[in-house]
Amino acid sequence: MDQAQNQQAGLKQNVLETLRFIQQVLLDPASQFRHMPRQGGFIEPLISIATIGLLAGVLRILVTFYYMSQGASVSLFTALFAIVTTPLTVVIFCYIGAFLLSIIMRYLGTDSSLEVAFRVTGYLAVISPIAVIAATIPYLGNLLILGLLTYLLVMAAIEVYQLNSNTAWMVFGIAFAILAVLSISAESHSPSRSEQFAPAAVEIDAPALEQPAAHH
Template identity: 35%
Template sequence: MNSSIEKNIKTILNTVVNVVSNPAGFFHDMNKTGGFAEPLIFMMSIGVIAGIIQVILAGVGFGFPISLYQAVASIIIAPIFAGIFGFAGAGILFIIWKIMGSQQSFETAYRCCAYAGGIVPVTTVLTVVPFLGPVLNLVWMTYLLVVASVEVHKLNQKISWIVFGTICAVFILIIISSQLAARRINSEMGKWGSYSENKGYVSLEKADEATEEFLKGLQRQINRA
């Protein structure tokens, strides 16, 4: 039992290394069939690893601070989401590849999608870098999809770059716009906080404390009377 688990872990780690270091060779040699179990297990395992990395990053000050309960929930939920959205993502890629002229099955598309997720442990770390991190992640994933298009689906490289490059550019614009909007909101909230302090506004907690003290004083006056 232990040897089987150890073997599976080594297989997953080797797959990650191959996808990161030699994606063309990996996708060229990838089995196009063989069932959904193996790629699904791989994708969910990557989800667990990504969840652990997120917890570690939050623990050392990157990202939002989380409680122990949230940390455990993150590690449990991440592989579930990976399993569910893996099929959804593969479905979208399957349609795109079919439009581009691929003759491969949905299973093959799912395998490409699942194993492309081998870069997720690295991209999870890169997300801590504002703007640049998410952009690099998208570009890297785009490159892997182009490689899979050429090596697995036998599609034209130039057309693959045009299709997935365009999709990547759209998502990059969305990411940059959302991050700029988030920064503007944070800036406005900071200005409002400073304005409130200058105008003498009090927080809800201080207002509650003042109300409580007033009621206690009123009760004392009534008791004396």
């Protein structure tokens, strides 16, 4: 009994610490990036990223349940499996993002350490829970996510990589503009969120249902 209570208390503490970390990065990113540890290995940021991804996964399940309540054709297994796929996706994106960020910083002539870049993406992962909710808003949602990501990247470039503010805004501002155009273009040619989750319609041939008249 005591062990179960301790585990529950530990889980609650981890959730509260994760929420506090997300709040701190979003409200004061400059200070958080300025004091970000640059060494210590990959395990610590990996655990942080996975925890944030887990929180995003829970939100993803809730969002999917909402669409299911509106008649969406989604299996319960698919909805619940987001608790696995979402954290995994966040971790993979952070690794890919760290690799790309290290290349960009090498090109700009600053620290190209993959570990530092991975720690930066660990901070950027805080937008994952927000992205789950924002993605439900057509057009504006993706722009909000990209805008927030761009702002955090600029703060990281200035505070972690010591880039000039103008250079940081130019580099990531151009990236934001390109991604925004691609996002709007892709979304304009894809089904709406409601259509994606809409249950498949079953067309019934009315004449086939007509019963032949009885002959007396």
